[in-house]
Amino acid sequence: MHYAKILGSGSYLPAKRVSNDDLAQFVDTSDEWIQSRTGIQFRHFAAENELTSDLAVIAAQRALEAANLTGDDIDLIIVATATPDMQFPSTATIVQQKLGISGCAAFDVQAVCAGFMYALTTANAYIKSGMAKTVLVIGAETFSHILDWQDRTTCVLFGDGAGAVVLGASDEAGIIHSKLQADGSYLDLLKVPAHIAGGQICGNPYVEMDGPGVFKFAVKTLAKVAEDVLAEAGYEAKQVDWLVPHQANKRIIDSTVKHLGLSMDKVIVTVQDHGNTSAASIPLALDVGIRSGNIQRGQTLLLEGIGGGFAWGAVLVKY
Ligand code: COA
Numbered sequence: 001m002h003y004a005k006i007l008g009s010g011s012y013l014p015a016k017r018v019s020n021d022d023l024a025q026f027v028d029t030s031d032e033w034i035q036s037r038t039g040i041q042f043r044h045f046a047a048e049n050e051l052t053s054d055l056a057v058i059a060a061q062r063a064l065e066a067a068n069l070t071g072d073d074i075d076l077i078i079v080a081t082a083t084p085d086m087q088f089p090s091t092a093t094i095v096q097q098k099l100g101i102s103g104c105a106a107f108d109v110q111a112v113c114a115g116f117m118y119a120l121t122t123a124n125a126y127i128k129s130g131m132a133k134t135v136l137v138i139g140a141e142t143f144s145h146i147l148d149w150q151d152r153t154t155c156v157l158f159g160d161g162a163g164a165v166v167l168g169a170s171d172e173a174g175i176i177h178s179k180l181q182a183d184g185s186y187l188d189l190l191k192v193p194a195h196i197a198g199g200q201i202c203g204n205p206y207v208e209m210d211g212p213g214v215f216k217f218a219v220k221t222l223a224k225v226a227e228d229v230l231a232e233a234g235y236e237a238k239q240v241d242w243l244v245p246h247q248a249n250k251r252i253i254d255s256t257v258k259h260l261g262l263s264m265d266k267v268i269v270t271v272q273d274h275g276n277t278s279a280a281s282i283p284l285a286l287d288v289g290i291r292s293g294n295i296q297r298g299q300t301l302l303l304e305g306i307g308g309g310f311a312w313g314a315v316l317v318k319y
Contacts, residue, residue, distance in 0.1 A: 003170050004175045006319055012059040014160050018045055027155060038157060044159050044161055046160040055162035063136065063166050074135070078092060079106075080111065080119040083145060105132075112279065112307030116282045120178070124315075135168075137283075139278075140163075157248070159275030165286070181313065182309050187308075190207075191208055192205060192206065221312050223256055225312055229304075230302070230316065240260075240300050240316075241301065242266055242299060243302050244301055300317070302315075302316055
């Protein structure tokens with residue numbers, strides 16, 4: 001067994017769909033501003049009592065169904081999230097309990113919008129080393145719960161959702177190569193600085209972002225990591241059937257596409273419908289690409305994401 005292969009995928013969006021015009025009812029913004037700066041038209045928001053694990057469980061069930069497996073087949077659950085249900089335990093163990101399974105290992109990965117790249121790479125390492133055979137990898141977020149509705153520079157950008165894949169050990173090609181990187185010196189560009197101490201929330205519990213700073217860093221870094229992962233695997237961009245990028249901003253996606261010399265018809269774009277769903281964005285886009293019939297078995301996919309930390313990564317996959 002030399003590879004970790006994607007056996008099935010699933011996703012879930014909460015019922016409440018919010019347009020830019022809906023947001024403009026209570027935020028000083030406009031559909032024109034949001035669309036022209038980001039490409040976002042809609043996003044979904046979880047209900048107040050709907051937690052990240054609730055979204056994650058539905059995406060996971062759909063991925064298991066697509067893989068023709070049940071929870072009992074899973075020997076590791078990894079949840080990438082920056083909006084966990086609780087301080088502890090991990091959202092992964094809560095998902096495990098809600099799926100009605102027990103005994104397998106379960107933990108969270110925290111790399112914000114790059115979380116799914118980190119989780120997928122970790123799952124790949126478990127499978128390749130023989131430590132796991134079948135891994136449920138989930139990216140799930142309820143960012144609407146940590147948005148400051150008074151801060152129009154951040155609250156219009158994010159949405160809630162979940163995406164999942166089941167990765168299984170296989171002789172057939174699956175994950176070909178992956179590259180993860182981080183640089184903590186960019187901490188201040190994007191953060192939720194709060195922590196809990198003495199029964200109090202200390203610091204701002206909402207998203208803080210230097211938008212233009214993030215934009216510049218993301219454009220440069222995503223182009224480089226995409227190029228690096230291809231070069232290290234001995235691939236050229238023209239061999240990529242589908243780019244499945246992090247869905248933060250259409251202009252960032254356009255810039256990566258231009259840099260790689262790809263055409264837009266080889267790119268899965270969902271940012272207009274989902275907004276930035278952080279760790280959920282790549283698996284959500286992947287599932288949309290698969291279920292729409294665009295992504296076919298045997299095709300080569302390049303996944304890439306970047307988020308607070310800063311942390312970033314890219315994964316080259318034979319689907
Ligand atoms: N609606 C209307 N106007 C807004 C607004 C909103 N939601 N948010 C900001 N503005 C205003 C600003 O106040 C500013 O007005 P001023 O010129 O009168 O001061 C103006 O729009 C331009 O602001 P600026 O921040 O320079 O806009 P921008 O073109 O850089 O776009 C972002 C802002 C956030 C869309 C852009 O920087 C971006 O996409 N950054 C990356 C964010 C991201 O992807 N984060 C997640 C990474 S994982």
